[in-house]
Amino acid sequence: xxxxxxxxxxxxxxxxxxxxxxxxxxxxxxxxxxxxxxxxxxxxxxxxxxxxxxxxxxxxxxxxxxxxxxxxxxxxxxxxxxxxxxxxxxxxxxxxxxxxxxxxxxxxxxxxxxxxxxxxxxxxxxxxxxxxxxxxxxxxxxxxxxxxxxxxxxxxxxxxxxxxxxxxxxxxxxxxxxxxxxxxxxxxxxxxxxxxxxxxxxxxxxxxxxxxx
Numbered sequence: 001x002x003x004x005x006x007x008x009x010x011x012x013x014x015x016x017x018x019x020x021x022x023x024x025x026x027x028x029x030x031x032x033x034x035x036x037x038x039x040x041x042x043x044x045x046x047x048x049x050x051x052x053x054x055x056x057x058x059x060x061x062x063x064x065x066x067x068x069x070x071x072x073x074x075x076x077x078x079x080x081x082x083x084x085x086x087x088x089x090x091x092x093x094x095x096x097x098x099x100x101x102x103x104x105x106x107x108x109x110x111x112x113x114x115x116x117x118x119x120x121x122x123x124x125x126x127x128x129x130x131x132x133x134x135x136x137x138x139x140x141x142x143x144x145x146x147x148x149x150x151x152x153x154x155x156x157x158x159x160x161x162x163x164x165x166x167x168x169x170x171x172x173x174x175x176x177x178x179x180x181x182x183x184x185x186x187x188x189x190x191x192x193x194x195x196x197x198x199x200x201x202x203x204x205x206x207x208x209x210x211x212x213x
Contacts, residue, residue, distance in 0.1 A: 043081065044065070044069060044079070044081045044082055044085075045079070045081070046065065046068040046069055046072055046082070047068075047072050047075070047077055048067075048068040048069075048071035048072050048075065048121075049068060051064055051067050051068055051071070051124075051126060052123075052124055052125045052126065053125065053126045053129075054125050054126065054127045057126055057127065057128065057129050058129060059126060059129050059133075060129075062164050063129060063133060065085075066085060066133070066158060066160065066164070066166060067126060067133060067135065067158065069082040069085055070135075070156065070158055070166075070169060071121065071124060071137075073109045073112075074112075074119075074121070074137060074139060074156075074171075075119050075121055075139075076112040076113050076116060076119040077212065078106075078109040078110050078112070078113070078212060079207055079212040080201060080203075080204065080207050080212075083102070083105075083106055083109065085165060085166055086102070086105065086165065086166040086167075087161060087165050087166065087167050088101065088102050089101060089102075089167075090102070090105060090165075090166055090167050090168060090169075091105070091167070091168045091169075092104075092105040092108055092109075092168075092169050092170075092171075093168075093169075093170050093171070093177060093187070094170070094171035094172075094173065094177070095171075095173050095177060095178050095187075096187060096190055097187050097188075097190045097191045097194070098184065098187040098188050098191055099191040099194075100191065103195050103200070104191045104192070104194070104195055106195075106200045107194045107195035107197075107198040107200055108191070108194060110198050110199075110200050110201070110210075111194050111197070111198045113210065114144070114197075114198060115143065115144060116141050116142060116143060116144055117142050117143070117144040117145075117147075118140070118141070118142035118149075119139065119140070119141055119142075120139065120140040121137070121138070121139050122138040122139060122140055122151065123136075123137075123138045124136065124137045124138070131159060131160055132157040132158055132159040132160075132168070132170075133157070133158040133159075133160075134155060134156070134157055134158075135155070135156040135158070136153070136154070136155060136156075137153075137154045137155075137156050138151065138152070138153050138154075139151065139152055139154070152173055153173070153174060154171050154172060154173050154174075154175075155172040155175045156169065156170070156171055156172070157169070157170040157172065
């Protein structure tokens, strides 16, 4: 998700955020425990409404909602209702982090707003409507404060549980993730560090102040 080194991103985050341990409010936990899967997209204010699919690929309404919400997250447009589509014990992984549990993955998504001055989705296409849902994604990022720019081509894998909630999202840069105990150790460390630097909103009012709906 973050196309730069841990050191570069953490330097940017320290410049524009204050270290803060934050917990998601009981309201979010309650919302996240919905048993009916993804709510209607109009209740989530999803901005990525026009989900592109490969020829012959058709998404269900629920899958379309989930994919749209994930596209919003990658565009730096998180919100508590969108993250309520995720299980509390869900995992987000990319080459820089293995974020397990709501506190860790929420901080990763809200961290995009603090780390990057520009996030531009250049193209996307869902290539598989199974489980996981597979999507090609090309995004341009500009680091806030230092202006470093990079474009990343990813394969996104979205896995859902039996109730249609997100249990895992993998951001595979150039289609792959790093392997090995050393790489994974650093990825776990980054997942623990980021929540200490990012203040995740505790309620709708705080979310709205950040410009999120």
